[in-house]
Amino acid sequence: xxxxxxxxxxxxxxxxxxxxxxARLPLWYEARIKxxxxxxxxxxxxxxxVARELGTGDxxxxxxxxxxxxEGLEVRTEQEPGILRERFVTPVGEVTYGRxxxxxxxxxxxxxxxxxxxIRRGEDYKVWEYIAEHTYYDPxxxxxxxxxxxxGGDGYPMVSCGDCPFHHYLLQLVGYNDAYFHMVDxxxxxxxxxxxxxAVEKERLWPVIANSPARLILHGVHxxxxxxxxxxFRKYITPYYRELSALLHGRGKSLAWHAxxxxxxxxxxxxxxxxxxxxxxxxxxxxSVTLEEARAAWGKDVIIWGGVPSIILEPNFPADExxxxxxxxxxxxxxxxxxxxxxxxxxxxxxxxxxxxxxxxLVEQYGTYPVRPH
Amino acid sequence: MADYATLKQAVIDGKMAxxxxxxxxxxxxxxxxxxxxxxxxxxxxxxxGEKFSCHEFYIPEMLIAARAMQAGLGLLKPLxxxxxxxxxxxxxxxxxxxxxxxxxxxxVGMMLQGGGFEVIDLGADVKPEKFVEAVKSNSPDxxxxxxxxxxxxxxxxxxxxxLKAAGLRGKVRVAVGGAPVTQRFCExxxxxxxxxxxxxxxxxxxxxxAA
Numbered sequence: 058x059x060x061x062x063x064x065x066x067x068x069x070x071x072x073x074x075x076x077x078x079x080a081r082l083p084l085w086y087e088a089r090i091k092x093x094x095x096x097x098x099x100x101x102x103x104x105x106x107v108a109r110e111l112g113t114g115d116x117x118x119x120x121x122x123x124x125x126x127x128e129g130l131e132v133r134t135e136q137e138p139g140i141l142r143e144r145f146v147t148p149v150g151e152v153t154y155g156r157x158x159x160x161x162x163x164x165x166x167x168x169x170x171x172x173x174x175x176i177r178r179g180e181d182y183k184v185w186e187y188i189a190e191h192t193y194y195d196p197x198x199x200x201x202x203x204x205x206x207x208x209g210g211d212g213y214p215m216v217s218c219g220d221c222p223f224h225h226y227l228l229q230l231v232g233y234n235d236a237y238f239h240m241v242d243x244x245x246x247x248x249x250x251x252x253x254x255x256a257v258e259k260e261r262l263w264p265v266i267a268n269s270p271a272r273l274i275l276h277g278v279h280x281x282x283x284x285x286x287x288x289x290f291r292k293y294i295t296p297y298y299r300e301l302s303a304l305l306h307g308r309g310k311s312l313a314w315h316a317x318x319x320x321x322x323x324x325x326x327x328x329x330x331x332x333x334x335x336x337x338x339x340x341x342x343x344x345s346v347t348l349e350e351a352r353a354a355w356g357k358d359v360i361i362w363g364g365v366p367s368i369i370l371e372p373n374f375p376a377d378e379x380x381x382x383x384x385x386x387x388x389x390x391x392x393x394x395x396x397x398x399x400x401x402x403x404x405x406x407x408x409x410x411x412x413x414x415x416x417x418x419l420v421e422q423y424g425t426y427p428v429r430p431h
Numbered sequence: 432m433a434d435y436a437t438l439k440q441a442v443i444d445g446k447m448a449x450x451x452x453x454x455x456x457x458x459x460x461x462x463x464x465x466x467x468x469x470x471x472x473x474x475x476x477x478x479x480g481e482k483f484s485c486h487e488f489y490i491p492e493m494l495i496a497a498r499a500m501q502a503g504l505g506l507l508k509p510l511x512x513x514x515x516x517x518x519x520x521x522x523x524x525x526x527x528x529x530x531x532x533x534x535x536x537x538x539v540g541m542m543l544q545g546g547g548f549e550v551i552d553l554g555a556d557v558k559p560e561k562f563v564e565a566v567k568s569n570s571p572d573x574x575x576x577x578x579x580x581x582x583x584x585x586x587x588x589x590x591x592x593x594l595k596a597a598g599l600r601g602k603v604r605v606a607v608g609g610a611p612v613t614q615r616f617c618e619x620x621x622x623x624x625x626x627x628x629x630x631x632x633x634x635x636x637x638x639x640x641a642a
Binding site: 234237241319344367405 | 489498533581610611
């Protein structure tokens with residue numbers, strides 16, 4: 058089977074020939090290009106060639122099915138050293154959304170953290186409401202089809218379609234540091250914004266996703282036991298995803314979320330919300346939840362893509378413990394249903410790349426379906 | 432009569448305005464600032480920490496309670512300083528070089544303040560030399576470093592080494608935390624202690640001071 062066939066088998070709850078093993082290499086690969094320390098055997102090779110030689114596949118996360126367009130407002134981009142600002146100028150006011158990249162951060166990776174959040178004061182809510190109401194999603198399905206064809210047998214595209222309004226609010230619009238305070242200080246504005254954002258997405262974004270040729274939809278990122286604890290998850294996240302997952306299931310699609318935070322207290326909530334897959338699923342010792350706990354809670358209902366926390370690829374993680382950890386993964390996932398082996402969430406620039414190759418050997422050794430506990 | 436039970440509950444519930452009002456009332460009544468701190472605010476944050484430990488509270492509730500506590504603490508600080516009161520200990524805290532994730536660090540800082548510590552917050556993306564400079568100029572009891580990325584946690588090691596090179600390592604205890612950080616890593620880089628969460632960091636800091 059190709060990696061594409063293995064992934065599709067897992068999505069369709071069928072048996073693959075062996076456990077699919079797809080790691081994300083871009084951070085490691087880019088770091089080696091930048092520091093000139095690419096191992097000799099990979100020099101001059103593209104990332105996909107490197108992935109193939111390592112025995113892994115293409116995570117195929119660069120496809121898209123829509124482009125965002127705004128009407129009735131202007132987005133002015135202003136760049137100065139280390140700072141990129143986007144000013145949203147609307148008839149009801151303006152807000153600034155920006156990232157600050159230090160020299161060190163810029164050199165390593167863009168951590169994707171907005172350090173200038175657009176909602177900082179009570180009066181900013183009406184501006185973002187206006188922006189939400191004037192946001193449109195233009196399908197670009199041909200672009201997706203071309204991407205899927207280009208990925209070929211190396212993987213199967215997972216298309217990123219955003220985040221639910223509540224978590225987008227926490228992470229992007231206000232920021233974790235202030236969002237919980239805002240929920241107390243501006244309760245009406247907060248609740249109204251959640252309603253407006255959800256209504257716009259249901260009316261304009263969801264049909265674009267549902268009608269798309271994409272099969273595997275990534276929606277939702279970084280839900281965490283601490284930052285989106287069970288009571289908030291059930292109130293603000295579950296209703297949105299119950300509805301979205303029902304829509305997608307009716308169209309033969311699967312709903313995944315990016316799960317590289319600690320989900321220990323959210324296992325029941327994730328399943329209840331209708332998610333089909335937890336992608337980049339992170340486990341102990343990097344977070345507190347274990348693979349065994351997740352398997353017990355989710356069974357075959359929620360596919361796990363992950364199981365290799367990136368810290369076990371680090372030089373300071375002993376080789377014998379790395380081997381033991383991987384053997385434990387195969388024990389936990391036997392017989393191998395609803396499981397894709399992957400790294401949470403990336404093979405990092407400091408990772409030992411030979412351990413990625415070693416995981417491929419172990420997959421060959423122990424990963425044939427049905428996986429047997431050993 | 433100062434109502435410390437109500438003040439404590441107001442902190443736990445995150446009622447900032449009520450905390451301010453009750454703290455001010457206690458001050459107006461002539462209660463010593465240290466007493467208000469010791470009998471109202473600190474026990475409240477101890478309870479918040481206990482609720483966090485048993486998963487009754489999560490970070491949102493802790494942040495809201497910590498903000499309420501700080502509203503009261505803000506009124507007490509000048510009085511504590513004027514009375515010559517000393518904090519339980521002094522902490523220099525920051526997220527290490529190359530890392531912009533600061534929520535964990537902020538929470539630890541707030542919980543430390545709630546535990547009676549003075550906190551000097553260097554912010555995020557703090558270079559090792561800046562930690563060293565802060566130790567030189569503030570003579571803290573602790574340096575606490577946070578990182579969320581495997582790529583950035585290595586800056587903790589460099590910071591410990593720079594503290595050693597500056598002859599400061601013996602004068603300050605070093606604590607580390609953050610998602611990829613482990614007890615093993617803590618020991619490897621020669622830090623003094625590790626905590627996986629904010630309340631644990633405060634507890635361990637208190638234990639180290641008592642030792």
